[in-house]
Amino acid sequence: MSQRELTSFLVEKRKKLGLTQLDVAQKSKYEITRQYYGMIELGERIPSVRTAKSIAEVLDIPWTIFFEMKGNGKLLLNI
Numbered sequence: 001m002s003q004r005e006l007t008s009f010l011v012e013k014r015k016k017l018g019l020t021q022l023d024v025a026q027k028s029k030y031e032i033t034r035q036y037y038g039m040i041e042l043g044e045r046i047p048s049v050r051t052a053k054s055i056a057e058v059l060d061i062p063w064t065i066f067f068e069m070k071g072n073g074k075l076l077l078n079i
Contacts, residue, residue: 001068003043010041013059028054
C-alpha cells in the first residue's frame, strides 16, 4: 500500500465511522493530540506500535497497516 492509498483509506474509514480527527485522538487508549493524528493521517509521522494498535482499535482496522507502506522514502527517513 502506498502512502497515498493509506492516507485515503484512513480518511475514508474515519469519515465512514462519523469521526473527526479529534474523536480518533481522544478515543485512542494512549493520549495523542489531534495534530499528531492529523500528521499520521497525512503520512508525516509513523505511529509507534502501541499507538498504531490504539488507533486501529478505534478505526476497526489492522494495526499493521501503518507499517506495510511501500515506495515512500519520506516515511522511511522518519523511522
